[in-house]
Amino acid sequence: MTDGSNPALQPASQPGLPLRARRLGIHTQNESVVFMRTDCHVCRSEGLSANSRVLLSANGREVIATLYQVSSGILEIDEAGDWDVSPVIDKHCVGGLPGNRTTPIVVAIVAAHGLTMPKTSSRAITSPAGTADTMETLAPVDLGLEDIRRVVEQESGCVVWGGAVRLSPADDILTRVERALDIDSEGQLVASVISKKIAAGSTHLVLNIPVGRTAKVRNDAAARALAARLIMVGEAFGLKAATISTDGSQPVGHGIGPALEAWDVLAVLQQAAAAPADLRERACMLAGALLELGGRAGPGEGKLLAEVTIADGRAWAKFQRICEAQGGMRVPPVARHRAPLVAPHAGGLRSINNRRLAKTAKLAGAPGSRAAGVEMHVRLGAVLEAGEPLCTVYSETTGELQYALDYACDVLAIFEIDRESTP
Numbered sequence: 001m002t003d004g005s006n007p008a009l010q011p012a013s014q015p016g017l018p019l020r021a022r023r024l025g026i027h028t029q030n031e032s033v034v035f036m037r038t039d040c041h042v043c044r045s046e047g048l049s050a051n052s053r054v055l056l057s058a059n060g061r062e063v064i065a066t067l068y069q070v071s072s073g074i075l076e077i078d079e080a081g082d083w084d085v086s087p088v089i090d091k092h093c094v095g096g097l098p099g100n101r102t103t104p105i106v107v108a109i110v111a112a113h114g115l116t117m118p119k120t121s122s123r124a125i126t127s128p129a130g131t132a133d134t135m136e137t138l139a140p141v142d143l144g145l146e147d148i149r150r151v152v153e154q155e156s157g158c159v160v161w162g163g164a165v166r167l168s169p170a171d172d173i174l175t176r177v178e179r180a181l182d183i184d185s186e187g188q189l190v191a192s193v194i195s196k197k198i199a200a201g202s203t204h205l206v207l208n209i210p211v212g213r214t215a216k217v218r219n220d221a222a223a224r225a226l227a228a229r230l231i232m233v234g235e236a237f238g239l240k241a242a243t244i245s246t247d248g249s250q251p252v253g254h255g256i257g258p259a260l261e262a263w264d265v266l267a268v269l270q271q272a273a274a275a276p277a278d279l280r281e282r283a284c285m286l287a288g289a290l291l292e293l294g295g296r297a298g299p300g301e302g303k304l305l306a307e308v309t310i311a312d313g314r315a316w317a318k319f320q321r322i323c324e325a326q327g328g329m330r331v332p333p334v335a336r337h338r339a340p341l342v343a344p345h346a347g348g349l350r351s352i353n354n355r356r357l358a359k360t361a362k363l364a365g366a367p368g369s370r371a372a373g374v375e376m377h378v379r380l381g382a383v384l385e386a387g388e389p390l391c392t393v394y395s396e397t398t399g400e401l402q403y404a405l406d407y408a409c410d411v412l413a414i415f416e417i418d419r420e421s422t423p
Contacts, residue, residue, distance in 0.1 A: 093210065099251040109284070109287040120162035246282060
């Protein structure tokens with residue numbers, strides 16, 4: 001426990017005791033997978049198995065001791081980053097929201113102001129694309145530790161795959177298990193985020209938590225609880241962290257899938273007329289928070305500075321230099337096959353199911369097929385005509401395209417259209 005106390009683990013049925021435990025089963029179907037350190041005295045005394053999760057609470061508040069131990073265990077075998085500058089800043093989004101590919105834009109803005117941001121990112125676990133998957137369509141991401149140092153020393157920032165340098169190899173093993181079993185545990189999320197940020201040498205961190213009915217975090221209470229866990233574990237390792245909750249009711253940007261999200265990133269940085277305004281807005285908000293945290297902007301002034309950095313071309317110029325330093329800029333691929341999903345009737349767009357939309361993109365081939373995914377054409381509140389395109393599904397094969405379309409048409413509606421909203 002972070003307050004120095006060491007209460008004994010007691011059965012939950014006995015009232016008045018300082019600590020109680022409740023088991024939450026996660027059936028991994030693989031007994032070799034361990035989410036906790038085997039030398040944890042609580043684990044040994046309780047005989048916790050590989051498919052057990054324990055929630056601890058004391059005096060009305062949750063204790064993160066188990067998650068702390070997981071992070072510690074992961075960190076002990078890391079190749080840690082060590083930078084000769086301070087601060088070393090970072091950002092992380094807990095995910096669960098299709099699109100939302102702010103990281104390449106944020107790194108370009110922040111690095112343009114000389115702040116050190118060695119961004120190590122993950123590949124997709126249960127989503128249609130991770131930041132590393134998207135960035136890989138624009139530049140190489142499998143850089144070794146020395147190459148990462150070279151890029152950061154030259155350009156102040158990078159966007160690379162953390163697994164290539166084994167920043168957190170124990171976490172990488174768990175990530176592969178989670179991807180195969182299609183699970184996404186909060187405990188592993190906290191341990192994964194904090195272990196990799198510490199291993200990368202980060203000192204300051206902004207965490208983005210999208211909140212929405214079909215996002216990973218469903219409501220404000222859950223967001224506050226997750227934020228508290230992340231901040232508590234981060235502080236235990238000397239990491240200064242802040243959290244920002246954002247709207248998770250619908251996808252961010254137009255594209256869902258590695259290449260489609262990369263095209264969105266390019267559109268924002270190049271200030272294209274069709275660039276997704278919501279992606280630009282969110283990226284500038286997060287970059288602004290980092291500029292303030294890093295001392296480049298005063299309180300409340302960071303977002304405007306981020307917007308100016310895009311408008312005057314500095315962010316786009318910096319992004320190109322980062323890509324070249326990482327091995328050369330690439331053109332994202334375009335899928336060979338596509339087909340639209342259209343509105344079955346007229347009405348107002350009332351809701352979008354993020355999870356079903358993400359699954360549609362995965363069935364189309366993402367993230368394995370880089371060009372596969374979904375392109376959005378509508379936003380919440382739009383008034384639609386019957387037959388109007390809602391989105392377009394992209395795939396490299398006709399079979400995957402049909403598979404995704406069949407799913408999208410067979411499941412309960414991805415897009416909820418209210419007939420009463422028709423003018």
